[in-house]
Amino acid sequence: MEKFTRFTSRVVPLLVDNIDTDQIIPARFLKVTDKKGLGDNLFADWRFNGDGTPRSDFVLNAPAHCGAQILLAGDNFGCGSSREHAPWALAGFGFRAVISTSFADIFSNNAMKNSILPLALAAGDHARLVALLGADPAAELTVDLPSQSLLVPGGGAMRFPIDGFAKSCLLNGVDELGYLFGFMKEIEAFERSTSRS
Amino acid sequence: MNAAGPKTLFEKVWESHLVHQEPDAPAVLYVDLHLVHEVTSPQAFAGLRSRGLPVRKPGRTVATVDHSIPTGDPALPLTDPLASKQIAQMEENARWGGMRFFGMSSDRRGIVHVIGPELGLTHPGMTVVCGDSHTSTHGAFGALAFGIGTSEVEHVLATQCLLQRRPGVFEIRIEGKRGPGVTAKDIVLALLARIGVGGGTGHVFEYTGSAVGALSMEERMTICNMSIEGGARAGMMAPDDTTFEYIAGREFSPRGPEWDRSVAGWRALPTDDGAVFDRSLTLDITDLPPMITFGTNPGMGLEVGGPVPRPEDITDPSQRSALRKALEYMNLKPGEPLLGRPVNVVFIGSCTNGRISDLRLAASVLRGRKVDPAVRVLVVPGSQAVKREAEAEGLDRIFKAAGAEWREAGCSMCIAMNGDQLSPGQYAVSTSNRNFEGRQGKGGRTFLASPLTAAASAVTGKITDVRTLS
Numbered sequence: 179m180e181k182f183t184r185f186t187s188r189v190v191p192l193l194v195d196n197i198d199t200d201q202i203i204p205a206r207f208l209k210v211t212d213k214k215g216l217g218d219n220l221f222a223d224w225r226f227n228g229d230g231t232p233r234s235d236f237v238l239n240a241p242a243h244c245g246a247q248i249l250l251a252g253d254n255f256g257c258g259s260s261r262e263h264a265p266w267a268l269a270g271f272g273f274r275a276v277i278s279t280s281f282a283d284i285f286s287n288n289a290m291k292n293s294i295l296p297l298a299l300a301a302g303d304h305a306r307l308v309a310l311l312g313a314d315p316a317a318e319l320t321v322d323l324p325s326q327s328l329l330v331p332g333g334g335a336m337r338f339p340i341d342g343f344a345k346s347c348l349l350n351g352v353d354e355l356g357y358l359f360g361f362m363k364e365i366e367a368f369e370r371s372t373s374r375s
Numbered sequence: 376m377n378a379a380g381p382k383t384l385f386e387k388v389w390e391s392h393l394v395h396q397e398p399d400a401p402a403v404l405y406v407d408l409h410l411v412h413e414v415t416s417p418q419a420f421a422g423l424r425s426r427g428l429p430v431r432k433p434g435r436t437v438a439t440v441d442h443s444i445p446t447g448d449p450a451l452p453l454t455d456p457l458a459s460k461q462i463a464q465m466e467e468n469a470r471w472g473g474m475r476f477f478g479m480s481s482d483r484r485g486i487v488h489v490i491g492p493e494l495g496l497t498h499p500g501m502t503v504v505c506g507d508s509h510t511s512t513h514g515a516f517g518a519l520a521f522g523i524g525t526s527e528v529e530h531v532l533a534t535q536c537l538l539q540r541r542p543g544v545f546e547i548r549i550e551g552k553r554g555p556g557v558t559a560k561d562i563v564l565a566l567l568a569r570i571g572v573g574g575g576t577g578h579v580f581e582y583t584g585s586a587v588g589a590l591s592m593e594e595r596m597t598i599c600n601m602s603i604e605g606g607a608r609a610g611m612m613a614p615d616d617t618t619f620e621y622i623a624g625r626e627f628s629p630r631g632p633e634w635d636r637s638v639a640g641w642r643a644l645p646t647d648d649g650a651v652f653d654r655s656l657t658l659d660i661t662d663l664p665p666m667i668t669f670g671t672n673p674g675m676g677l678e679v680g681g682p683v684p685r686p687e688d689i690t691d692p693s694q695r696s697a698l699r700k701a702l703e704y705m706n707l708k709p710g711e712p713l714l715g716r717p718v719n720v721v722f723i724g725s726c727t728n729g730r731i732s733d734l735r736l737a738a739s740v741l742r743g744r745k746v747d748p749a750v751r752v753l754v755v756p757g758s759q760a761v762k763r764e765a766e767a768e769g770l771d772r773i774f775k776a777a778g779a780e781w782r783e784a785g786c787s788m789c790i791a792m793n794g795d796q797l798s799p800g801q802y803a804v805s806t807s808n809r810n811f812e813g814r815q816g817k818g819g820r821t822f823l824a825s826p827l828t829a830a831a832s833a834v835t836g837k838i839t840d841v842r843t844l845s
Contacts, residue, residue, distance in 0.1 A: 195697045196572050196672050200811040205790045209443055209457035211417035211464050223813045228799065252693055254573035257606060257672070258811060260508040261415065262524035283542075283576060283608050284508060288524035341540065343400045354526075355426075358534045361403050364395040365536055368405055372391075375434065 180293045181351035185274060186320040187247035191311055192221075192237055197251055198258035199285060203267040205259075216263055217270025238271075247274045248319060250307065254278070255296070256285025265292040275321050277328070279304050290344045291354065295321060297328065303336040323349060381647035384611050385544045385579050388519040388644070392502045394536055401538040407501040409531045410487045411438040411474070413465035414792070415506030419529035420468040430472035432535045437496060438469040439477040441486045443792045446755050446782040449479075458793065472532070483626075485758020485784045488512040488726040492596065493760055495625025499614035499641040504531060509726045509808065510609075511602040515595035516622070517614035517644050519579070522603065543653035545578035545607060549586040551661035556842040558736065559594035560728060560806065560825035562586075563601040564666035566658055568676035575607030578653065581646065582612045586660055592621040593732040600727045601808055604673035613645035665840060668810050668823040669713055670701035675810070677713070679828060679840045685709035704812055705820050706800075713822070713838045720803040721752045721833040722815070723779075723826055725789040728806035729757025731764050733826045737806075738770045740830035740841060741777040747836025752779035753795065755787040779833065791816045804832040 207219045225236050232239040249268070255278040256264060265288050268276065275295040286296045299307065310330060311317055320329040323345065327335040347354060369375070382390075394403040409432075416438070423430070430436060443458040445451075453459040462479065469476035477484040483494060488509050491497045499517035504510060506528045513520035527537055547566060580602045587595070595612050602610030619638055622628050629637040665679045675698075677684070683702065686709060689695040702709060723729075723737050734756065746752045754774045756762040762784055765771055771781045788795040789807035791814065797803055799818025806829050810821035822838065831841035 193693075194700065195693050198672065198809075198811045200809065200814050204813055204817070205792050206817075208414050209455070209461055209792060211461060212421065213418055223817055228818075252697075254576070254606070257572050258508065258603075258809060260506060260522035260524055262418075262506075262526060280573060280576060282573070282606060284522055284524060288526065291524065291526040341401075343538075354538050355530050355533060358403065358530055358536055358538060361395050361536070362534070364403065365405070365534060368394040372405075374405070374407075 179351045179353050182274070182293050182295060182323055182348040184320060184322045184324070185247060186318050188243065188316060188318055189248045189250050189311055190237055190243045190246045191250045191308065193250070193252050193308065195252035196254045196257055199256055199261050199264040200258055202256070202264040203261065208261060208263055213266045215270065216267035217272070220267040220271040242315065245272065247272055248321065249273050249276045250311065251276055251278045253280055255281050256289070257282040260284045260288070262288045262292070265289045265294050268294055277304070277307070290348060293348065295323065295348065297321065297338050299328070299336055299338055307336065381649040383544050383646045383650045383652065384517060384581055384613055384644055385519065386650070388500055388502065389541060391500065392519070401540045403536050404539045405502060406504050406531050406535055406537060407435060408491070408496055408503045409436045410491055410503065410505035410510070411436060411528070412442055412487050412505070412507065413440045413461045414442040415525050416468065416528055417461065417464050419506070419525050419532060420472070422529040423532055428533050430474060430532050433473035435535060436472065436474040436532065438465060438474055439484050439487055439490060440465055440479060441484070442786045442790060444479060444785045445793050446785045446787045446795055449783055455794065482759050485760065486726045486729060486786055488600065489729060489757035489761065492516065492592070493625070493758055495622055495628035498622065498637065499618060500644050504537065508603045509600050511607070512596050512600040512726055514599040514602065514609050514611040515592060516618055517611060517641065519609055519611065521608040542608065543578040545575055545580050546652035546655040547580050547582045548584040548655065548657040549582060549660060550584045550657060551586055551659045553586070553660050553663060556665050556827055556840070557660070557663055558825040558827060559590060559597040561663060561666040562658070562660055563598045564668065564673070564676045564823065565660070565663055567601065567605050567674045568666065569658065570605050570656070570674070572604060572672045572674040573606045575602065575605040578607050580605070580607045580610040581652065582610060583646070584657070587612055588615060591732060592617060593730045596730070597727055601673065604808060614641045665825060665828050665842070667713060667828060667838065669705065669707060670698070671704055671810060671812050673808065673810060673823060675701060676823070679824070679838070680712070680714055682710050682712055683707050714840060716838045717802070717836055718750060718804050718822070718832055718838060719801040720797055721746070721750055721829050722755070722788045722803055722805040722807060723753065723829050724755030724757065724787055725807035726757060726786070727808040728826050729755060729761065731761050733806065734761065734765050734770050736826040737830040738773045740827060740834065740844065741779065742773050744777055744834050746778040746833040748778070750833055750836050752833045753782060753788060754779050755782045756784045758784045788815050790814070804829045804838065
């Protein structure tokens, strides 16, 4: 897994609450057996017309947002299906962080396992960020994981919470499976003591 | 926390599966039953193989195919090359991993959350996981059951454990007696309309109250199934005699002296008097009418006879804009009634409402009636066993005589991966669990409702209050 520390990027605002994983990657694209290419269908039904041409009114298609690595969404991002194809699609498209005021539990777990930071801001900070980007859509933000801060132009910093263990995994690019394997003796002892085979 | 003090059902199951807990780290939690299906597992098996790891506990792992399989004539070959590849890969991975597999030709296959309970695999006090958010269904037995991502599927295949942060417990107390025409689906839609789709985030629901004890196991499964639609990864209900009667005698249920020992243990699981929940809410269902959704998430529900909400009545700006966006997608006008609105498709099935009792409810409405000729009606049993049981009772003949399609088991039009799908702009009344934009087919519009409401709407061709059907 790639190490996640600090990066600076422009922001794509998609200010819709309760964006579900069926929107992030519609189910018809889940008939894959690997993780490749899902970014091409990120937000497919919002991004493309019926004939497959890009919808000019959808924010991800705006040339000004090309290459942005931060998605700014509304509340409760990633609700619904447990599909990890959602963070695979976000990562495949080039996103490294999603900003919201809250995230659905399964999405949040899945995102961090794919080096995507679910960055939850307090409602007041989220509103200030929306206003800031409204005034300057090309503003660049810096996501600084070690200090758990989102640095905004003009020197301001917005703090965000993150689980300490997940933070350490992201910073060190460590896969959780390695950590779990460290407890194999305890797992075997648990199986013996509870007569599980 | 006092280890000897009163405990919730959740705490008892959590603590009895806690393998290890480092300070400031997530718990290492043991998984008793891992259910696997074709859509969320291929990358996990590929990960195992690339690390040179075996499936550690194939005896605790059960696989089937449900999401991408066709539900039409079983004699016809698969026509979708991607689905075929996924199904073949599941079969190959199950063989490689040495686990039990209920494939296309198995008479025990079906939707993973229908067959787990039906085969007696799901027991009270277990931990159950699956790469599918509706794993919450199994909580109806007093199991801690939740959906996981594909990376976690790999973790469980490799170690039989998961790293988990302990969630809070949110008591949903359900009291009162339901009226005629009101089902478990209406109860859960009413709950979701009250708390919204993020109301349970960070929590496990425990459903308590006299109304829960009065529900059948299949009704309990319908409610627990949709816990995830309220943001709770799991929903749990205390096991009782109804639970034990359901489990007794099934293929993988304990037998003989083991049965007695199991039941004795299960009886100790319910929440102790005096145990404390992190949050609580009471829902009185005494005057609850049938419910239906109008919008693009399962929390956007109303009484079937009620008017579509008006954005101008909502003060919160983001909720107002969400409502506007939903009404635009659904092409509904603020304040208009849903009753009498024509629909194109009725879908009866899914892990929410695809069990035998759901089909009996639908058949009770369709018996001796015809569906409106303008409506396509699909009845999709949740498993091949449900299909056989329905056929033994003659329900298939009722559906076919009414003009509905009687299909093979699968997820079908709930997730629309298998060719069963709405066309852009079509309206459906569905007994499934999600009305997200495009969920039942790109551009399709979904009204979630009970099997009774769905069947009544199939007869009239319009959204109908089953209590008024002549």
